[in-house]
Amino acid sequence: MQRIGVFVCWCGSNIAATVDVKAVAEALGKEPGVVFFEDYQYMCSEEGQNKIKNAIKDYALTGAVICSCSPRMHENTFRKAAAAAGINSFMVEIANIREQCSWIHKDKVSATEKAIVLGRAAIAKLHLNAPLTAGESPVVKRALVIGGGIAGIQTALDIADAGFEVDIVEKKPTIGGKMSQIDKTFPTLDCAACILTPKMVDVAQSEKIRIFAYSEVEAVKGFVGNFNVSIRKKARYVDEVKCTGCGLCTEKCPQKKVPNDFNLGLDQKRAIYIPFAQAVPKIATIDADYCTMLKTGKCGVCSKVCTAGAIDYKQKDTVLEEQYGAIVVATGFNPIELTKYDEFAYSQSPDVITSLEFERITNAAGPTGGTLLRPSDGTHPHKIVFVQCVGSREDGNGCGKTYCSKICCMYTAKHAMLTREKYPDTEVYVFYIDVRTPGKNFDEFYRRAVEEYGVHYIKGMVGKVSPENGKLMVRASDLIEGKQLLIDADLVVLAAAIEPDKSARPLATMLTASMDTNDFFTEAHPKLRPVESPTAGIFLSGCCQGPKDIPETVAQASACAAKVIGLLNKDKLTCNACVAHPDEMLCNGCSTCEKVCPYGAITYESKEFRMPDRTTRIRRVASVNPAVCQGCGACTVACPSGAMDLHGFSNRQIMAEVDAICK
Amino acid sequence: MVFSYYPGCTLRTKAKELDRKARLAAKELGIELCEVPEWQCCGGCYPVAKDEIATKLSAVRTLMAAKEADRPVVTVCSACHNVLKRVNDDMKNDPVISDRANRYLQNEVPYQGEAEVLHFLEMLRDKVGFDRIAEKVTKPLTGRKIAAYYGCLLLRPGKVMAFDDPENPTIIEDFIRALGAEAVVYPYRNECCGAYLALEDRDSVKKKSSAVLNGAKAGGADSVITACPLCLYNLQKCGGEIPVLYFTELLFEALGLE
Numbered sequence: 001m002q003r004i005g006v007f008v009c010w011c012g013s014n015i016a017a018t019v020d021v022k023a024v025a026e027a028l029g030k031e032p033g034v035v036f037f038e039d040y041q042y043m044c045s046e047e048g049q050n051k052i053k054n055a056i057k058d059y060a061l062t063g064a065v066i067c068s069c070s071p072r073m074h075e076n077t078f079r080k081a082a083a084a085a086g087i088n089s090f091m092v093e094i095a096n097i098r099e100q101c102s103w104i105h106k107d108k109v110s111a112t113e114k115a116i117v118l119g120r121a122a123i124a125k126l127h128l129n130a131p132l133t134a135g136e137s138p139v140v141k142r143a144l145v146i147g148g149g150i151a152g153i154q155t156a157l158d159i160a161d162a163g164f165e166v167d168i169v170e171k172k173p174t175i176g177g178k179m180s181q182i183d184k185t186f187p188t189l190d191c192a193a194c195i196l197t198p199k200m201v202d203v204a205q206s207e208k209i210r211i212f213a214y215s216e217v218e219a220v221k222g223f224v225g226n227f228n229v230s231i232r233k234k235a236r237y238v239d240e241v242k243c244t245g246c247g248l249c250t251e252k253c254p255q256k257k258v259p260n261d262f263n264l265g266l267d268q269k270r271a272i273y274i275p276f277a278q279a280v281p282k283i284a285t286i287d288a289d290y291c292t293m294l295k296t297g298k299c300g301v302c303s304k305v306c307t308a309g310a311i312d313y314k315q316k317d318t319v320l321e322e323q324y325g326a327i328v329v330a331t332g333f334n335p336i337e338l339t340k341y342d343e344f345a346y347s348q349s350p351d352v353i354t355s356l357e358f359e360r361i362t363n364a365a366g367p368t369g370g371t372l373l374r375p376s377d378g379t380h381p382h383k384i385v386f387v388q389c390v391g392s393r394e395d396g397n398g399c400g401k402t403y404c405s406k407i408c409c410m411y412t413a414k415h416a417m418l419t420r421e422k423y424p425d426t427e428v429y430v431f432y433i434d435v436r437t438p439g440k441n442f443d444e445f446y447r448r449a450v451e452e453y454g455v456h457y458i459k460g461m462v463g464k465v466s467p468e469n470g471k472l473m474v475r476a477s478d479l480i481e482g483k484q485l486l487i488d489a490d491l492v493v494l495a496a497a498i499e500p501d502k503s504a505r506p507l508a509t510m511l512t513a514s515m516d517t518n519d520f521f522t523e524a525h526p527k528l529r530p531v532e533s534p535t536a537g538i539f540l541s542g543c544c545q546g547p548k549d550i551p552e553t554v555a556q557a558s559a560c561a562a563k564v565i566g567l568l569n570k571d572k573l574t575c576n577a578c579v580a581h582p583d584e585m586l587c588n589g590c591s592t593c594e595k596v597c598p599y600g601a602i603t604y605e606s607k608e609f610r611m612p613d614r615t616t617r618i619r620r621v622a623s624v625n626p627a628v629c630q631g632c633g634a635c636t637v638a639c640p641s642g643a644m645d646l647h648g649f650s651n652r653q654i655m656a657e658v659d660a661i662c663k
Numbered sequence: 664m665v666f667s668y669y670p671g672c673t674l675r676t677k678a679k680e681l682d683r684k685a686r687l688a689a690k691e692l693g694i695e696l697c698e699v700p701e702w703q704c705c706g707g708c709y710p711v712a713k714d715e716i717a718t719k720l721s722a723v724r725t726l727m728a729a730k731e732a733d734r735p736v737v738t739v740c741s742a743c744h745n746v747l748k749r750v751n752d753d754m755k756n757d758p759v760i761s762d763r764a765n766r767y768l769q770n771e772v773p774y775q776g777e778a779e780v781l782h783f784l785e786m787l788r789d790k791v792g793f794d795r796i797a798e799k800v801t802k803p804l805t806g807r808k809i810a811a812y813y814g815c816l817l818l819r820p821g822k823v824m825a826f827d828d829p830e831n832p833t834i835i836e837d838f839i840r841a842l843g844a845e846a847v848v849y850p851y852r853n854e855c856c857g858a859y860l861a862l863e864d865r866d867s868v869k870k871k872s873s874a875v876l877n878g879a880k881a882g883g884a885d886s887v888i889t890a891c892p893l894c895l896y897n898l899q900k901c902g903g904e905i906p907v908l909y910f911t912e913l914l915f916e917a918l919g920l921e
Contacts, residue, residue, distance in 0.1 A: 342830030345850075397822070466850025468881070473850070 002127050005036040005061045006119065007052055009043035009068035011098055016041075018102035020112040024067060028119045033127060035059050044074045049081040056085035063091040063129060065122045067115060069098040088131030090577060090648055095122040117661055124660035128653045134577035137627040139225040140325040143564050144169065146217055146507065149177020150550060151542025151557045152330035153199050158561030160208035164568045167322065168203065169231055171503065173214045174279035176200055177332055181262065181356060183363040183370075185550055186414045187445040193278065193365070200280040213281055216503070218319065220327070220510045223599075223628035224537030225573050227324045235315040237286035237294065238272075242310035245282030249302035249311070250274055258290045260367075263360045266375060267367035272302045272311075276365060284310075326537050326564045327511065329521055330557070331504045333543035335496035336391045340399040344387065344494055349467040350375040352492045355386075355408065358415055372423060374491055377470070381490035384419060385474045386412050386430045387462045391497035393433060401497045403518060406547035408495035409436045413449040415493065420453040429456045429487060431476055439549070458485070465492050498547055512599055513538045521545050531560040535599070536630070539563055578648035579629035580636060582622040584609070586643035589620035593635035593644050601628035602635060664790060666781070667729045667736040668696035671743035672704050678740070678892040684915035685739045685783055691918045692791055692799060696737065699728045705746040708859075716763050722750040723764050726778045735779035737786050739911065741891035745816040745824070748780045752823045782817065784834055784890065784910065785826065793841040801919035803843025809913070810847040810884035811835030812875060814894040815855050829853065835888065838910065842917040851878035856897040869901040876903040888913055 008025040010016035021039045029037035036059045040048050043066060052064060064087075066078050071094040079089035097115040105111040143159050145152045148170030156166040168175060179185075180200075182192040203209050212231055219230040253270035260269040262276055271290040274282060284302075292299040293313055303311035335354050338346040346352045351374050353361070364370035374381050388408050391400035409432070416428045435457065437443045449455045460477040467473075474487040500519045508515045513533040514522040521540050524532040531540055541560040542553045567573075582593075584607065594602045605623045608616050622644065624635075635644045636651065645651055674682035689696050703721040710718040725747060729736035738744040753760045755776025765773040781789075787796060813832055821829035832853060836846035856875060857868030876898060879887050888910045889895050898907040 340828075340830075342828060347831065464850075464854075468850060468878075 002033050002062045002129075003035045003060055004031075004033045004123060004126055005052070005055045005059060005064045006031075006034055006038070006123070007043055007048075007055075007064060007066045007068075008037070008039040008097075008119075009048070009066065010039065010041045011069060011102075012041065015068075015098050015102040015115075018105055018108055018111045019097055019115045020108060023112055024097070024115045024119060027116045028065070028067070028123065031120060031123045034123065036061065043068050044077055049077070052078065052081050053085040056082065056087055062087060063093070063126045065093050065095060065119060065126055067095040067097045067119050067122075070094075070096045070100075088133075090132040091126070091129055093122040093126045093129070095119045120663070121657040121660040124656040125653045128650065128656055129648070132577040132647055135575040135626050136572040137223075137225050137575060138572055139568060139570055140227070140323045141165065141568050142167065142322075142324050143326045143328060143568060144217075144227070144229055144322070144324040145328040145330055145541070147177070147330035147332055147501075147542070147544070148172075148175030148203075148211065148213065149330060149332045149542065150179040150196060150199075151332065151544075151553050152177070152328070153196075153203055154554050154557035155328050155330060155539075155541045155561045155564070156209050157199065157202055157206070158558050159564050159568070160206045162561075162565040162568075163208070164565065165208050165210075167210045167212060167324070169212045169215050169217055171214070171216050172275070173236065173283070173285040174275050174281070175203060175211060175213060176276075176278075176280065178356075179550060180276065180278075181264075181359060181363075183359045183366075184414060184418060186410045187439075187441045189414070189418070197278040200278065204280045211281060212320070213283075214285060217507065217510065221600075222323075223601075223625065224567070225325050226627070227327055227537065229322050229324055229327070231320045231322060233318045233320060235288075235317050236283065237288070237291070237311065237313055237315045238284045239310040239312050239315075240281065240283050242308045243283045243306075244308050244310075245274060245279075245284070246307075247274055247284070248305050248307070249284055252301050252305045254299065254301055255290055255292055258287055263367050264354075264357050266357060266360055286311075326539060326567050328539045328541050328560055328564060329504075329507065329511070329513070329533070329544050330541040331501045331507060331544045333498040333547070334501055336401070336499050338390065338494060338496055341390055341494070343464050344390065344462065344492065345465040345467055345472070346494060349465075349472060349492075351381075351467075351472055351490065352465060352494065354494050354496045355411055355415065356496075358493045362415075362418065372419065372426075379490075380423065380426075382425060383427045383487065383489045384429070384491045384493060385462070385465075385472070385476075385487055385489040386416060386428070386493045386495065388412055388430065388432045388495045389461075389497075390494040392495075401499065401518060403547070404436065405495075405497045406436075407498065407549045409446065410439070410442055410549065412493075412495050413437070413446040413455075416455040417445075417449040417453045420449075420455060427456070429458060429474075429489075431458050431460055431462050433459075433461065439551070460485075465489075498543065500544055504544055511535060511538050531556055531563055537567065573627070575627045576629060576631050578631040578646060579626045580624045580631065580633070580644055580646050582624065582639075583643045583645065584619075584621045586641050587619075587621040587639075588641055588643075589622070590640065592638045592640060593622055596634045596638040598632065598634065599628050599630055601625045601630075664693065665695040665697060665734055666786065666790075667732050667734050668698050669702055669705070669725055669729075669736050669738045669743060669747065670698065671738065671740045672707075673740055673742070673892045677896070678909070681739055681890075681892065681909040681911055684909070684911040684920075687920055688911055688914045688918055689783075691920060692787075692796065694786070694791070697732070697734075699725055699732075699736065702728070705743040706750075707742065707746070709746045709749045713760075716760060716767060719750045719753065719760070719764060720767065722746050723754060723768065723774060726751050726754065726776075726780070727768075727770075727774050729778040729780075730774065735781045735786075735790075737781045737783055739783045739890065741782070741814060741816040741889075742893065744780070744782045749820075749823055751776045751778060751780050782826065782890070784817075784838060787838065787914075788834055793837050796838075796914075797841040797843075800842055800917045802917055804913065804917055805843050807844040808847050808883050808885050809839045809844045810849055810879035810882060810887045811839060811852055812856075812879070812887050812889040812894060812898065812907075813853045814889060814891050815853075815858070816891060818853055835890075835910065839888070839913070842913055844913075847879060847882040847884040849878040849882040849884070851875045856894045857901070858893060858897070861893075861897055861900070865901065868897050872897045872901040873903055876905050876907075880905055
């Protein structure tokens with residue numbers, strides 16, 4: 001028989017105003033096994049905790065029931081207090097009489113009655129509690145960062161700075177991500193390359209960081225502290241060690257008609273290429289879809305001109321197996337496809353472009369050398385229309401996104417301002433639904449575009465863009481003037497919504513990390529744990545978690561690094577003590593639990609059993625990895641033979657609670 | 664191939680040529696069009712009021728007749744097609760409308776949008792195939808430059824009509840090319856002609872319709888084709904000097920019919 005103490009908290013007036021706490025304590029004092037009861041204003045205070053500790057010692061309690069707030073709030077506090085007084089911390093039960101009682105009821109009589117019932121259930125459960133000990137698992141002191149954009153770069157640099165090893169896996173031939181394609185950055189208008197490329201060089205030079213560029217994560221096994229990851233290094237057909245990045249091959253390759261994806265297809269590159277001058281690693285890559293040698297076996301020009309002998313047409317993909325303690329997702333974003341927005345004639349005219357294409361056209365390293373020219377005829381546009389919210393903030397029935405893409409208002413203001421600055425003879429119109437510029441120095445920036453640079457901001461949406469006689473006729477509404485407008489523009493720039501990279505969804509499946517309906521990774525808590533995934537050991541950096549600009553991305557990337565460092569700093573991790581465990585004699589090996597386990601904690605093994613008739617038999621039974629199990633209980637419900645049970649929340653304990661409530 | 668055929672009121676009065684030439688062309692292509700028995704007016708205009716079912720009932724009766732006959736119901740008139748298709752969508756996807764309509768009609772077996780609603784052009788594209796039509800053409804319209812005018816009703820609402828990309832459709836251009844003519848693509852082909860404003864605000868209609876025809880003319884078209892009697896009326900009355908024809912007239916001609 002347990003010796004139980006009951007401690008009823010007033011929580012100031014939070015509980016005491018609606019629940020008669022003294023009556024609750026007295027009623028519960030009459031329950032079997034209860035040898036002590038007390039009520040106090042703030043049980044969580046030091047004085048309150050001392051009351052618990054003293055009672056445990058003075059009355060030789062074996063367990064404590066605390067009638068207070070939600071266990072999410074203070075379970076840990078009371079467990080620690082119990083442990084300090086010398087009893088197992090899992091011998092503490094919380095009856096939530098605040099969130100589930102006093103806060104939601106008005107009538108004191110019935111609320112008191114309910115509080116007593118909740119306390120009774122906790123006592124009934126505590127009678128069946130047993131001391132539990134949490135296991136420990138070691139931590140591999142290396143982190144994996146998936147994605148080498150500014151988010152991944154910053155996270156990797158910060159982790160390396162703390163002295164831990166980091167690997168970056170990037171699917172493109174170079175790190176740098178979207179930021180390397182951008183011309184200037186708001187709100188200070190410094191050149192993106194000038195602030196990004198030094199960081200890329202830092203990554204390359206760091207002794208703690210390895211870059212697996214042109215590689216993808218193929219499989220993830222294991223759990224927090226002990227992830228086993230398969231990484232596919234795609235064949236570049238160039239020896240990474242031998243290539244010096246001189247670029248001679250990229251000048252001599254006769255295959256010149258390859259769309260240049262770094263410039264978003266606005267110009268062409270060779271079949272062997274280095275994406276841009278500051279690429280890291282600066283190694284040439286052969287595009288197998290276009291290389292004449294790889295397709296027909298006749299060419300070999302690059303191999304002939306390469307003085308380092310780095311070209312290897314026979315190179316194959318290789319798969320690396322690596323171990324990590326923590327994984328950071330930094331897979332980033334892409335602008336949405338605009339094929340379904342043909343009212344803006346994106347597919348009908350080369351002079352209708354996306355904002356990212358506009359970045360390339362204005363970038364000194366871009367296809368026009370930084371001169372703003374129309375893609376169709378290379379002339380200077382004298383009238384430019386920017387359309388915001390293309391595919392953002394839709395009602396959910398259309399083909400776009402319901403969310404605000406967040407960055408478009410600011411970069412459109414930047415584009416408009418820079419255009420007016422460099423080409424004062426160009427008229428610039430911006431059509432908007434709302435202008436949203438919260439952020440340090442952001443609204444000032446936007447107002448400068450309107451007030452100093454004379455950009456025409458018009459509230460209203462563009463209804464149709466029609467290419468006519470070399471012009472783009474833009475029909476739009478001005479909601480403030482209540483007028484229909486017809487503008488003969490030379491260039492139309494669409495602020496396309498951004499969405500998570502397509503690789504995010506399969507990656508989330510591999511990591512068993514949760515996502516929202518828009519394929520953004522979900523954080524463990526929207527306010528209080530914004531850089532962690534609910535899956536232990538998985539961290540989130542940058543736009544994979546939601547739309548973000550560069551300052552926010554870098555802030556989140558560093559926050560993410562801090563969380564990773566905190567994890568890698570530990571030698572051992574305390575596992576969850578409330579884990580599932582099968583009764584092997586009842587388990588029939590049906591695999592139901594394995595299928596429902598969201599964490600991949602359950603495997604099956606063949607074990608030898610001694611049978612009642614003294615024979616031995618090999619049976620297939622479930623086995624739970626206590627380091628991975630989060631104690632969700634899905635398996636205990638799914639198990640058809642009732643073999644699976646949860647420590648601390650056994651079927652018997654739950655039934656005892658139900659019985660106590662229904663009594 | 665046998666289809667139920669719903670001509671609609673306008674094809675019996677103002678748009679007789681649309682009807683006559685559709686039937687003859689279909690016959691030539693080996694398609695049997697069986698007129699829906701005792702059909703009634705489609706309602707003329709899809710009622711957008713959510714609590715109104717009486718004006719949808721005649722369309723439901725036609726759809727039920729098509730289900731009964733167990734074959735798709737084909738229309739030529741854009742307006743009828745729009746009403747039938749949208750009412751059918753309601754019967755399939757809006758439980759409130761479907762339930763009320765079925766109760767009112769005292770249907771023993773409720774109608775739940777089982778019929779397939781096809782526009783004549785969809786039938787040509789999906790059931791016959793434009794390549795087969797090209798084979799059947801005996802008098803190809805070589806050298807003619809023809810502009811398609813879609814109007815609103817065939818295309819929108821895009822998700823329900825599922826006719827073609829509402830912003831950049833291609834079906835009528837493909838049809839024109841199958842007949843051997845050159846298709847003129849111009850930006851106003853999916854803009855409104857002014858529709859019923861013809862009754863009270865002729866200036867607006869003039870503005871809209873002349874934009875359409877001027878656009879087609881600027882693209883070098885010698886004629887414009889449409890599937891909608893109201894569009895044809897507006898374009899002819901208010902548009903300009905380019906001839907505006909029904910698409911079935913073109914098909915009739917290219918198939919060498921007299």
